[in-house]
Each structure stands twice: as C-alpha cells, then as structure tokens.
Amino acid sequence: NAGVTQTPKFQVLKTGQSMTLQCAQDMNHNSMYWYRQDPGMGLRLIYYSASEGTTDKGEVPNGYNVSRLNKREFSLRLESAAPSQTSVYFCASNLGVTDTQYFGPGTRLTVL
C-alpha cells in the first residue's frame, strides 16, 4: 500500500514550457486535491476533485488545468509555465471530502 504517489519528484522547466504532474492513490479514495506550497508559506489549494468525474477550482487555479483520469489518478497540467509557478506541489486524497487527508511526498518545480 503505497498511499499517495507523485511523479516526478523534481522538475526544471523554462518559461513557456508545458508539463503534467502525476498523482495516484491506492487507498480507494473518492476525493483528490492539488496544492502548492511556496517557500515559508502554507499550502494553497489549486484544484480538487470531490469524486471521480468532477473537478472544481480552489483558491489559486489560474495557469493550471486538471484531469481526474479515473478514481486512482488526478493530474495537474501547466500549459505555459511561468516563474511564478515555481513551488512545491502536493497531491492529497481522502475517502470523502470530510475525511482525513493523506498527502503525497511532493514535486519540486522550478521555472526559469
């Protein structure tokens, strides 16, 4: 039982490049989330998926898109990366939106 896994662990992009961050969970959870954490700051919610087939914006959705591929997987896409998107990205999941969240190890993204 791996919990929540994220790939890649590290990524460096140039301004304007695109990439997709992958997240998968093996706990049969219904809800999944993407957060970003800037240095010395708390986590801010980008998008979430309360259940398979639904996605909703969080606090800071601009510049991102998401796809709930199936119950296990929730991806985050940056279409045209900007230096302001340099951050650590965390994926989380829970059985339902009111249940305890479990977080992945994070992806450290640098945009030059």
Added chain:
Amino acid sequence: LAKTTQPISMDSYEGQEVNITCSHNNIATNDYITWYQQFPSQGPRFIIQGYKTKVTNEVASLFIPADRKSSTLSLPRVSLSDTAVYYCLVGDTGSGGYQKVTFGTGTKLQVIP
C-alpha cells in the same frame, strides 16, 4: 473562513512538553479544529482533530476551551524527530469538506538536544 493565528516559531529541549496555541476568534458553530505536522521535504500529516473540550491520541492532545476561540496542541516529551512545522486549520470539515479549509503559515518547532 475562520482566520487562525499561531506563533511563527518555537524552540524546546528534548523531553519537554510542548504546547502550541492557535487563536481563531471567528470560529463558526460547525467548524472543527485540525492540526497537521509537516517535516521538511514531505507532505503534511494529520495529527489530531477536535470540536470541543479535550481530544487525545497516541501522538498528541488537543485542548479546546468552552468558547472555542483558541486551541492548544500539546506534544508530550518531544524528541528531535518532532522538529517540524505544525499547522492549525479551522473549518467546516465535518460537512463542508477539507476543500474549504486553508493552511496558514504554521509554527516551526525546533527541538534542541
């Protein structure tokens, strides 16, 4: 959303009890209080959650006074491995869900040998 205020940082010696207080003056009736722990280069990890009075688990205790305008996370006999950032979250996680809860900047606890 209820705004929370925590100390930015705290130092403690190994073996001591550590109490981290969080202020949340505008907590709503349906709001729960949740604490997370985050080690460097890791995602946050749930520690404890409560609504009122006292909650205890194998890791920590959470004290909530009757007016619920503050809460205190108590870590008994800390060790070096308890060095982490501790976040206090307040929100309607019981019915609204965790998507409605925001993380503040947290309290950075440094345990000293």
